[in-house]
Amino acid sequence: MNKASIIVIGGGHAGIEAANAVLSKGHKVNMFVLDSSAIGRMSCNPSIGGLAKGHLVKEIDALGGIMGRAADNSCLQFKTLNKSKGRAVWGPRAQVDKIKYASASKSFLTKHRNFKVISEEVVDLIVKNNKVLGVITSNKNAFFSDAVIVTTGTFLNGLIHIGKDNYSAGRIGEKAAHNLTDSIINLGFETGRLKTGTPPRIEAKSVDWKKLEPSLGDDNPQPFSYKTKLPFKNLNIPSFIAYTNENVHSLLENNLYNSPMYSGKINGVGPRYCPSIEDKIVRFSDRSRHMLYLEPEWMDSNQIYINGFSTSMPKKIQLSALRSISGLESANLIRPGYAIEYDYFPTRQLKSTLETKSISNLFFAGQVNGTSGYEEAAAQGLLAGINSVLRIEESDPFIINRNEGYIGVLIDDLITSSINEPYRMFTSSAEYRLSLRSDNADFRLTEKGFKAGIVSKSQYNTFIIRKNSVKSIESAIIKKTISEESKSISAQKYLCRPSVGIQDLFNFIPSIKHKSGAALFTAETNIKYEGYVSRETIRANAMLQNERVKIPKNINFCQINGLSSEAVEKLNKVIPENLGQASRIDGVRPSDIMCLSIFIKQERFT
């Protein structure tokens, strides 16, 4: 077919992955941004990954995405979080140099001849017969395309709050996009409003570092990407730990009336899991201190990010609160923390390809869908990117099931449940958590991505080598019997003991000794977790049964007898694509699913 051309509106994490997926398939991308120097800019924390988010990064990488490589290239410190709680929930996290990160991400795109950046504000969509045909910019220019992917993040009607002041902006110092929201609303889309926040940045030279506790990363970390060359160069730049105290708490408490959240200025709902410091003080009033991490925003940066101190208090209060903290007595603000309210599009308006249900070839990805976090945005961008191409090619959509990856869980959660706070990825959202580990993301997704044409031949070959290596370790262990105190025991059983690691088998099975650390780790985990994973799979399969039962598009839920009125209302709102999705909608009960399944079965034969 001829090269398709796809418009991506926005150059954040979602836009970048969307563009990359389209480019990998050999098609053209026109990326529209307000400011071309802001492509790949990290608007909040200077880190990639973390709990469950690390899984997403690994999956994005396994599917040929950019995020993992860009983070490895710009890494200042690498640390696996949750190390004491079991490897299925380990969260690999990189602190990165924000400047390097942005330029690395951008360079992965600009090396493609088919990639073009257009620095104009998109104000309208060209739609005919419920199909999007292109965009119109504020300069009254029209650009036509085969598909449009909207990845505008918090820029839609963004409103920044600092104390009692508020003004319109996308990010601090960048303008908001107003007209696009209106034009999307005019197409009949519903919008909602959410809130998020960011902590203040302070001057490095104003901090008394000696009073703070340094925190280093892991010694020999595995990088995110299998494309990153080993050994992985890691600067291991420390971040520093500071603590709030009673003085800080009482100062903030006395000024709650100044906080836009508490004075009722903000209408958007904020996340419960990433609370502002004033939220923490109100909600955890029994705690005498909260831990803060001081993280550099780039190498030798004079700008320090205070992780854990998100706030929208007036600048003056922020500063005096900070100065009450040991080590920050003479801290200078570079930029105050702020809260931002923005529009999002409730995701029940989307299909599982992230294409909108009402306008074909129009896709939404990232924070516009009500998610929070770089990783969540990037994952959606990738999915929207590949599916926009498949849509134009009229091929089968690229869907990741809930038992294949966190990306699948994320997207399925988005389209089936109505969110009331920004959606963050958690490992607890994955029913198949033990099989969806960060170490086996490539085993789950790379082959699938290769078949869909977004994973390169070279990445696929690397994976095949790794796969063979893991398999050979596993079969060597499975075949081996070892003797212990004159009794013989299978090496497999021996390895399943809590205190035994794969290195304890080196003497018995010398052939595995020289395999790569990553391969040994995956093989070891596969064997140790096997029993648990198989039980988990039984649960998984019970659910997948319903996944295969498609719900006819023209179904009228009101006609189905036995459905509760609540279920009818919810089903009409979401319009699930299959029975599995229907069963996950809040308020839809097993008996409703039974009625529904009977109805569908009957429809099929009449």
Add this chain to the structure above:
Amino acid sequence: MDKTSNNNYPIAAIATPLGIGALAIIRISGFSLESIYYSLTKRKNTLISHKASLCSIYSAINNSKIDSCIIIYYKGPKSFTGEDVIEINCHGGNLIPQMILETLSFMGIKNAAPGEFSLRAFLNNKIDLLQAESLSSLISAKNDLSHSIALKNLSGFFTQQISFLEHELKTLLTILENELNFNENEITFSSKNNILKSLSGVCKTLKKLDNSSAFGSIINSGYRILLLGRPNVGKSSLFNFLLGKNRAIISEVAGTTRDVIEANSEIKNIPVCFVDTAGYWESDDFLEILGIKKTVKEINSADLVLFLDDKDPINEFNNTDLKINPNKLIFVKTKEDTVLINNKSNNFIKISTLKGFGINDLTNQIFEMFKFKNNSGPVITSNRQKNLIKASLKITIQSIDMIKTDLEMDLVVSNIRDILFNLKSLIGKVYEKDVIDDIFNKFCVGK
């Protein structure tokens, strides 16, 4: 299951057993049943829900009067099925109920498939899966005790206990999931002891339920009481005497030889099954190895052994090489036909099947042995329930050990998700079509 392939039409069935009886009930369920009432009765009065009224019923086929009936109308959702329900109490016998059913058929009302009324009740959330199962065992109850247990389970008692466990585990899961979701600096962690305490509580309840499953199978098959002794000491006489006093079903055990005869009965409402070993004690091969093997097997599967002898049962027992736990052994001296018996002082019980002496002493002692084993809590009666409870218990015990040895929390949490999944399946909160079909297939028509 074809009977559920269309669930919005009205259905009807004769809800009482077929055969001669004074009365029969025909039940109809569906939506907007008023019109059916009006055409059946040719009346024009307003139908009042939950009120019985005397009406004549006319055939829709030839307009002739069929019977005078009491009709009760239940407006949904306040009815058994949650739909509109009409119950017609007509005269019994084979003819009248059948004629009414034919008239209903003629009016386009389908005959209900087995379990279809209960299925609709389940679909409309009037009963849960456990209650449905109880309903099924209630109908097929063989004895008073199983009847009362099924009734108790039907009231939702079992469901309540499972829901309580579910709640307990969910709370625990929320705490543990949070620990996995967040970093040390984001939240404070709960103590290992609290987790263990809550899990041990769950374990205790599951154990109780698991134990009740043994009781549950006894309710269906009865405590096994083995009659043992030399030939001609009166085993069969006692067997027949005990059964003669009670309702009994005698059945031959499948096989080519008449090895043992079993009969179900009750002792003061406790279900028992008497097993007479006459067959092989009196055959020639008793002394051979095969006979002894069979005897030992019977002894092992018995809940109680009555060792009979007409001279000295204790001495006679010691002459055999049989080993029986004294707690499940009662010695019986038979053929005490001449004198009035005093059974207070002996370590065996004297009886006379000829005169009926001592039989009450014997049944009293049997009753004493079993009465404390009765269970006041919910009782597991089906294999499906038993397997789910057993699996849950096993995983709970494993999880407690894992926490004690500080094993990875992601594995512990996966275990707890498993337990929850099992318990949800138990009360039908997980949609499993096969299970639901199976349960509703066990019903008779009309329920």
